[in-house]
Amino acid sequence: MKKIAILGAMTAAGLSAGVASAATLDDVKARGKLNCGVTTGLVGFAAPNANGEWEGFDVGVCRAVAAAVLGDPTAVEFVPTTGKTRFTALASGEIDLLARNTTWTFSRDVDLGFEFVGINYYDGQGFMVPKELGVSSAKELDGATVCIQTGTTTELNLADYFRKNNISYEPVPIETNAEAQPLYLEGACDVYTTDASGLAATRAAFENPGDHVVLPEIISKEPLGPLVRHGDNQWGDINRWVLNALIAAEELGVTSANVEELASAAGENPEVNRLLGTEGTLGEMLGLDADWAVRAIAAGGNYGELFEKNIGENTPIGLARGLNAQWTEGGLLYSPPFR
Amino acid sequence: MSTITDPPAGSFRLSMLINDTRYRSYTFQFIALVLLIVAFAYLGLNLIANLQAAGLNISYQFLGEPAGYDINQTLIPYTSQSTHWQASLVGVLNTLLVALLGCLMATVIGVFVGVMRLSNNWLVRQLMSIYVEIFRNVPVLIWILIIMAIFIAVLPQPRDFRGEDAEASMVLGAFAFTGRGFYSPAPIFGPGSGVVVAVFLASIAGIFAFRNYAKKALYDRGQLIPTLWPSIAIFFIPVILAYFVMGRPITLDYPSLQGFNFQGGIFMRNSLIALWFALSIYTAAFIAENVRAGILAVSKGQTEAAASLGLRPRRIMNLVVLPQALRVIIPPLISQYLNLTKNSSLAIAVGYMDLTGTLGGITLNQTGRAIEAIFLLMLFYLAISLAISAIMNVYNNAVRLKER
Numbered sequence: 029m030k031k032i033a034i035l036g037a038m039t040a041a042g043l044s045a046g047v048a049s050a051a052t053l054d055d056v057k058a059r060g061k062l063n064c065g066v067t068t069g070l071v072g073f074a075a076p077n078a079n080g081e082w083e084g085f086d087v088g089v090c091r092a093v094a095a096a097v098l099g100d101p102t103a104v105e106f107v108p109t110t111g112k113t114r115f116t117a118l119a120s121g122e123i124d125l126l127a128r129n130t131t132w133t134f135s136r137d138v139d140l141g142f143e144f145v146g147i148n149y150y151d152g153q154g155f156m157v158p159k160e161l162g163v164s165s166a167k168e169l170d171g172a173t174v175c176i177q178t179g180t181t182t183e184l185n186l187a188d189y190f191r192k193n194n195i196s197y198e199p200v201p202i203e204t205n206a207e208a209q210p211l212y213l214e215g216a217c218d219v220y221t222t223d224a225s226g227l228a229a230t231r232a233a234f235e236n237p238g239d240h241v242v243l244p245e246i247i248s249k250e251p252l253g254p255l256v257r258h259g260d261n262q263w264g265d266i267n268r269w270v271l272n273a274l275i276a277a278e279e280l281g282v283t284s285a286n287v288e289e290l291a292s293a294a295g296e297n298p299e300v301n302r303l304l305g306t307e308g309t310l311g312e313m314l315g316l317d318a319d320w321a322v323r324a325i326a327a328g329g330n331y332g333e334l335f336e337k338n339i340g341e342n343t344p345i346g347l348a349r350g351l352n353a354q355w356t357e358g359g360l361l362y363s364p365p366f367r
Numbered sequence: 368m369s370t371i372t373d374p375p376a377g378s379f380r381l382s383m384l385i386n387d388t389r390y391r392s393y394t395f396q397f398i399a400l401v402l403l404i405v406a407f408a409y410l411g412l413n414l415i416a417n418l419q420a421a422g423l424n425i426s427y428q429f430l431g432e433p434a435g436y437d438i439n440q441t442l443i444p445y446t447s448q449s450t451h452w453q454a455s456l457v458g459v460l461n462t463l464l465v466a467l468l469g470c471l472m473a474t475v476i477g478v479f480v481g482v483m484r485l486s487n488n489w490l491v492r493q494l495m496s497i498y499v500e501i502f503r504n505v506p507v508l509i510w511i512l513i514i515m516a517i518f519i520a521v522l523p524q525p526r527d528f529r530g531e532d533a534e535a536s537m538v539l540g541a542f543a544f545t546g547r548g549f550y551s552p553a554p555i556f557g558p559g560s561g562v563v564v565a566v567f568l569a570s571i572a573g574i575f576a577f578r579n580y581a582k583k584a585l586y587d588r589g590q591l592i593p594t595l596w597p598s599i600a601i602f603f604i605p606v607i608l609a610y611f612v613m614g615r616p617i618t619l620d621y622p623s624l625q626g627f628n629f630q631g632g633i634f635m636r637n638s639l640i641a642l643w644f645a646l647s648i649y650t651a652a653f654i655a656e657n658v659r660a661g662i663l664a665v666s667k668g669q670t671e672a673a674a675s676l677g678l679r680p681r682r683i684m685n686l687v688v689l690p691q692a693l694r695v696i697i698p699p700l701i702s703q704y705l706n707l708t709k710n711s712s713l714a715i716a717v718g719y720m721d722l723t724g725t726l727g728g729i730t731l732n733q734t735g736r737a738i739e740a741i742f743l744l745m746l747f748y749l750a751i752s753l754a755i756s757a758i759m760n761v762y763n764n765a766v767r768l769k770e771r
């Protein structure tokens with residue numbers, strides 16, 4: 029029995045590690061599809077719509093990469109992952125890119141062997157409580173029952189926060205966001221905690237969103253971003269610069285509406301020209317063609333368009349840009365120059 | 368084979384390894400063994416090479432590092448600053464707790480249903496078959512989720528107990544049944560309570576001694592001594608006397624609503640109860656069939672013979688049929704206990720922090736040491752299962768047919 033157990037473990041590990049070869053770009057091109065890991069369903073970030081098509085903010089990143097690499101924003105195989113399965117899926121080569129509001133931390137970057145290619149959402153952990161409890165601060169939560177998604181950084185932040193403030197709580201571990209909702213709504217837990225963006229998205233899906241409040245305390249830094257495996261720098265570069273291209277495009281005023289026009293001939297702004305491939309050989313350096321960024325931007329728009337369409341103030345989720353505004357507008361988004 | 372004598376020395380030829388039936392099986396077994404070793408070596412080397420290529424190594428150092436997460440139900444001291452190893456032990460104990468409770472309840476329900484399925488009453492028989500068929504044929508995960516969902520939806524939450532005209536109230540002022548779990552008073556052992564506990568244990572021993580004496584009197588002298596009422600008296604009277612003599616040292620800590628939750632008393636979480644119930648009723652359906660099979664395996668002549676001796680139906684069941692049926696029931700019962708224990712790894716579905724939830728869940732996630740954690744997880748389950756097998760086999764040896 030013991031032998032069988034070892035066999036199972038080794039087969040799993042052997043198979044998985046075997047797939048993780050170096051040239052992800054070639055694999056993706058040969059396959060003709062990008063395997064992109066997303067959440068199992070978080071409205072606004074990644075969830076299938078009524079027609080079964082995935083859409084959302086994280087999905088936008090997947091589509092932009094697929095458009096840049098394969099020329100087709102729909103050539104994406106979305107692989108739903110839970111907080112628990114996401115890293116295994118990426119490490120084993122099941123997915124090429126993980127765009128699943130994943131927090132960039134030291135140990136994930138260094139110890140788990142992943143490479144975060146940037147930050148597409150600056151987030152922080154918050155608390156949501158029913159209004160009727162009359163709670164106005166997280167410090168009043170002594171003795172509360174807290175629903176929490178297991179396998180996430182929020183679990184550790186929560187333990188740290190309550191220990192630091194010397195208040196007690198009762199954790200109720202939940203596997204997915206969807207499972208947490210009924211527990212919270214039925215009152216099996218007093219509080220639901222996750223990233224503030226996730227709370228907003230969850231609350232938007234409630235019947236009466238107004239009955240619930242998100243507490244003002246943000247207890248952690250949660251820089252969320254897409255990530256790839258360590259060891260394939262070219263693939264990492266492609267993903268990093270696709271994300272940067274979306275951010276830079278907003279800064280430079282390139283949108284999905286005018287990108288074709290701007291890319292048709294070299295214009296006055298040299299940085300726009302380099303970004304869109306009408307000047308220089310940036311695409312070639314990445315191992316792609318000159319139009320890579322044009323396709324990425326045309327796929328779903330620049331960063332600002334993706335934000336407004338999926339999670340912005342005019343959507344049910346209603347998130348303000350806040351930290352996620354361009355650096356020129358008081359936010360933290362700052363793409364390195366295209367040069 | 369046994370009639371063939373050893374070949375004369377020196378007549379062994381290499382070809383006999385294949386052609387001679389005496390050696391052939393050894394040859395094939397040896398080849399199979401070599402192939403097995405080669406296969407394992409290949410997989411092992413492959414694993415090591417691939418891990419190295421990915422820049423990873425097998426290391427159990429994470430077990431000594433602080434876990435950093437909290438667990439709601441801990442049977443041993445644990446804080447978020449305890450090590451991952453301590454968290455794993457918490458998980459093991461939680462697994463053992465639900466397995467033990469589940470096995471006990473599954474056995475009780477299973478034996479009851481199994482016996483009732485053979486009842487002469489048509490309605491009882493049909494009801495029990497319906498129970499068995501429904502619970503046996505729906506996956507246990509579904510049962511766990513259904514029971515948890517009903518639990519949360521039907522029972523009032525602590526907030527319903529609040530206010531002047533609360534929707535819900537405590538039963539007898541001592542028990543609170545909420546969607547988050549059951550709260551009941553907890554005993555507080557004051558000074559002098561040791562005497563009461565000692566008297567209690569002594570009276571239990573006394574009951575067994577008395578029953579042995581009664582049995583002996585029956586077998587040796589044919590004297591029938593009533594046991595029920597004296598047993599009850601031995602159970603209650605000394606303890607109650609000791610309790611008042613020592614000045615009521617044991618008091619009760621009643622749960623009361625403070626803040627968000629009830630505080631004080633004993634708290635049984637909804638996750639534990641849902642998991643316990645689901646595993647019990649699911650496994651009980653299988654045990655019921657084992658029990659029925661065991662009873663049917665005892666020849667009808669035994670029952671008729673016992674009846675002709677003038678034994679009443681209940682005594683026939685207890686004295687003649689069940690002791691023989693147990694021999695058939697125990698071996699499959701062991702595998703049902705093992706199944707229940709392993710099925711308890713579905714606990715995470717309701718947020719019960721068992722071994723799979725701590726070591727195989729949060730620890731695995733936070734450290735990213737998947738291979739190490741899963742391997743350790745398998746060893747833990749293997750050890751638990753083998754221990755259950757060992758204990759049950761001792762019992763099996765005690766009740767099995769002893770041939771002389």
